Amino acid sequence: MPAPPAPVPPSPAPLSPVVLSLNIARKTVPVDYAQRGLTAIDKRPVGGPLKVSPPGPKGEGGSGIQGDVIGDWNNHGGDYQAVYGYAREDLDWWQGELGVDLHEGQFGENLTTRGVDQTQARIGERWRVGTALLQVTGPRIPCRTFAGFLGQRGWVKRFTQAARPGAYFKVVEAGVIAGGDEITVVHRPDHDVTVGMCFRALLTEPDLLPHLLTAGDDLPPEERDTVLRRGAIQLDA
Template identity: 75%
Template sequence: MPVVLSLNIAHRTVPVDYARKGATGIDKRPVDGPLEVSPPGPKGSSGSGVAGDAIADLDHHGGAYQAVYAYAREDLDWWQVELGVDLRNGQFGENLTTEGIDQTTALVGERWRVGTALLEVTCPRVPCRTFAGFLGQHGWVKRFTQAKRPGAYFRVLEAGLIAPGDEITIVHRPDHDVTVEMVFRAVLTEADLLPRLLEAGDSLPPEVIELVHKRTTVELDS
């Protein structure tokens, strides 16, 4: 049975020289919970959907379509071998460290009942210099991109409580084949996949939909 192995938050942001905003909330640590998870509002003006979780860069993190970030313990274990370092739960800045379920192959628009909250898969995590700086890994953005193990962001459809040990149940799968991995590849390395993403409808973040339309318009004008 898929479960929440760890619930992780950053109690405060920390000043660092490698972050775009000069501070970061990526250093998330396990907490006992339960914590309330709720829709945080639009990107740019609101933060995490997890109560008490601090975010520094509101322009690029948090908001309705990035309310909760989940990463699989299985993928953390894979990275431990690749990097030759120990990786604790929360090390990748994830709110939910999961066990027994794969975010990479999840469909955009797939709905997960986690605790008493209802979450919907929206998009992958895109690596940035803050992520690289926090891990202290040279060439991390390229390496993370090549590995195609991005984890998934969620929006909150129904507010509720989540705690470590909560079961994860997939309660809805949409009728398309747009996975988290496909979005990741389309946005970062395989632009020819972009038009296919529209099959996921408004479960995609607005900025991804805008990117698809912009790229389509450029191609039509060229």
């Protein structure tokens, strides 16, 4: 009589979304590849908890994370880019592509996450992280500072083609965040405009630009202005 088949072990339970690491830069560093000659892209893990709050308009307010500094206030920071997140899963993918080790914070992100797909997050999606409430506002657009910091030839083009941009957030409710905090998606809008779609529309697929407007008030003013300017779209008065 044949032996009974061996029992199939149960599949491991999916990991709960979590902040793997909270990362900040405590000072700017002079470099020759940054537009203003200064950068704070080299974020490093800290234990926290740190306060998270709305920093104010771009150009006047910097990072939304307590103690974090920004080198170029005109192009980074402000209420709609108060916090930048990047997934550990995407860092791992890049490790395989580049053949180098990438630590948490290496892409300049404040929140290195695990267990949540930031590219598929919808614009306007709200996350409870620690005691703070964050709202997804859009993708990170690569720049020469990012390329210079990583030292990868053709990096802007390569990052654009990969379309794994990470997500920017605004702070809806101030609070504190620490590494290890769970992430709970508490609101997901009805529209289908994701971080990935917004990234492709702005950089590689301009035919998608008009569709970004279906995100309504969830679309930040800067992206909305870009759509109207580049798409030559006229809205009804």
